[in-house]
Amino acid sequence: MLTPTEWTIVALSLRVSIVAVLVTLPIAYGLAWVIARRRFPGRMLLDALVHLPLVLPPVVTGWLLLILLGRNGVLGSWLYETFGITLVFNWTGAAVAAGVMALPLMVRAMRLSIEAVDRRLVGAARTLGASPLHAFLTVTLPLSLPGIAAGAMLGFARSLGEFGATITFAANIAGETRTLPLAIYTGLQLPGSEGAVARLALIAIVLSLGALMVSEWLVRRSQGTRAHVL
Amino acid sequence: MFFDVDITMLVDDHAFTLQFVSDARLTALVGPSGVGKTSTLNAIAGLLRPRSGRIVVAGDVLFDSAADVDLPPEKRSAGYVFQDARLFPHKTVAANLAYGERLSAHSGSLISRDEVVRLLEIEHLLHRLPATLSGGEARRVAIGRALLSSPRFLLLDEPLSSLDESRAETLLVLIERLRDEIDLPMLLVSHSSAEVERLAGRVVTMTAHGPPGKP
Numbered sequence: 014m015l016t017p018t019e020w021t022i023v024a025l026s027l028r029v030s031i032v033a034v035l036v037t038l039p040i041a042y043g044l045a046w047v048i049a050r051r052r053f054p055g056r057m058l059l060d061a062l063v064h065l066p067l068v069l070p071p072v073v074t075g076w077l078l079l080i081l082l083g084r085n086g087v088l089g090s091w092l093y094e095t096f097g098i099t100l101v102f103n104w105t106g107a108a109v110a111a112g113v114m115a116l117p118l119m120v121r122a123m124r125l126s127i128e129a130v131d132r133r134l135v136g137a138a139r140t141l142g143a144s145p146l147h148a149f150l151t152v153t154l155p156l157s158l159p160g161i162a163a164g165a166m167l168g169f170a171r172s173l174g175e176f177g178a179t180i181t182f183a184a185n186i187a188g189e190t191r192t193l194p195l196a197i198y199t200g201l202q203l204p205g206s207e208g209a210v211a212r213l214a215l216i217a218i219v220l221s222l223g224a225l226m227v228s229e230w231l232v233r234r235s236q237g238t239r240a241h242v243l
Numbered sequence: 244m245f246f247d248v249d250i251t252m253l254v255d256d257h258a259f260t261l262q263f264v265s266d267a268r269l270t271a272l273v274g275p276s277g278v279g280k281t282s283t284l285n286a287i288a289g290l291l292r293p294r295s296g297r298i299v300v301a302g303d304v305l306f307d308s309a310a311d312v313d314l315p316p317e318k319r320s321a322g323y324v325f326q327d328a329r330l331f332p333h334k335t336v337a338a339n340l341a342y343g344e345r346l347s348a349h350s351g352s353l354i355s356r357d358e359v360v361r362l363l364e365i366e367h368l369l370h371r372l373p374a375t376l377s378g379g380e381a382r383r384v385a386i387g388r389a390l391l392s393s394p395r396f397l398l399l400d401e402p403l404s405s406l407d408e409s410r411a412e413t414l415l416v417l418i419e420r421l422r423d424e425i426d427l428p429m430l431l432v433s434h435s436s437a438e439v440e441r442l443a444g445r446v447v448t449m450t451a452h453g454p455p456g457k458p
Contacts, residue, residue: 136290137329139316141343141392151342155333 030172033111045123067117075181106183111172119164126160166228245428250296267444274449289316322394328381330373343392379410
């Protein structure tokens with residue numbers, strides 16, 4: 014059905030998106046919880062920073078990542094010298110770019126569902142003997158599960174479609190950072206590859222629809238038929 | 244002395260002072276709406292912090308601003324029955340009942356789960372989710388959940404409000420039995436004078452202005 018080249022592209026895209034979502038998920042949930050539940054000076058600034066990748070041109074986000082995490086970047090040089098890790102120009106860099114771009118959408122979805130959890134239920138748990146952590150794990154976390162599923166789905170879809178930050182930060186290297194959107198873009202540059210582009214576009218549609226349906230199913234299974242992701 | 248409360252609170256720009264001591268098994272807290280009855284229960288349970296003062300229940304100092312004592316709610320062992328039941332919506336009735344029971348495994352339990360289920364007549368509800376319960380059923384489960392957390396005292400916030408007469412009577416009898424059979428200090432907030440007269444050994448009246456009067 015798919016050619017070996019297409020398989021490489023799809024497998025790479027899935028790996029990049031899944032890793033991006035899995036790594037970003039706990040960070041996004043932590044940020045969402047802090048923004049939803051805590052009042053502290055600088056909360057507005059934190060909220061704005063989290064949303065930055067949503068409003069900046071993706072190329073600018075990619076450029077900022079280069080400055081920060083590139084081999085000579087502030088964090089990048091430290092990562093390389095300490096752990097020998099290089100993020101630019103390989104698939105982990107593509108995952109970082111995708112994760113950063115997905116972060117605001119994931120935080121938004123999770124924050125809404127955390128805010129929807131009645132804080133008085135947490136108070137009730139506390140009077141029954143639950144520590145703050147236990148109350149969080151048994152009340153807030155399970156009740157915000159639909160937001161986690163929604164955030165993961167949105168983040169996955171966003172990662173799958175990530176283009177600007179990825180090509181800027183991780184470049185467009187076949188088999189390494191050439192995900193579906195980059196492959197489609199590359200195909201469009203080559204005369205006579207309309208058929209290949211159409212096939213890749215179809216794959217993108219199928220994957221995105223699949224992600225949406227899987228997360229709907231997950232939410233329905235955990236919450237009964239009343240809950241919806243979107 | 245079961246309850247020894249002397250607090251000043253500020254709730255939504257409304258400041259009030261409340262001082263009372265009671266050694267009755269069931270103390271009723273009465274007064275007009277908005278005077279701070281529920282806030283007082285919240286302060287005793289540790290969910291709201293008084294501006295200053297002291298709260299001692301059954302010999303335990305729960306809050307004392309002068310001595311810098313402010314126990315977190317989970318250390319106060321309050322059995323708090325909220326007016327809105329506040330059952331966990333994602334847990335079955337059985338899991339709601341077990342919630343506090345599991346967390347209080349240390350102390351010898353006051354009452355067994357079987358007894359609670361029998362006393363409150365909630366056997367048939369155990370596998371249901373809170374959303375499917377009527378108001379009276381949810382109230383009974385909330386009382387059971389509080390009792391099973393091995394509380395050292397009970398806080399009841401209008402446990403009979405918005406229940407029809409027969410349901411209210413059933414719960415009233417139940418509270419009387421709890422008062423007489425289990426040795427637990429109780430603080431009851433109520434609007435119904437008939438209810439207070441029947442249950443309470445001591446009535447504390449909160450007024451919008453000035454210190455509370457005595458019955």
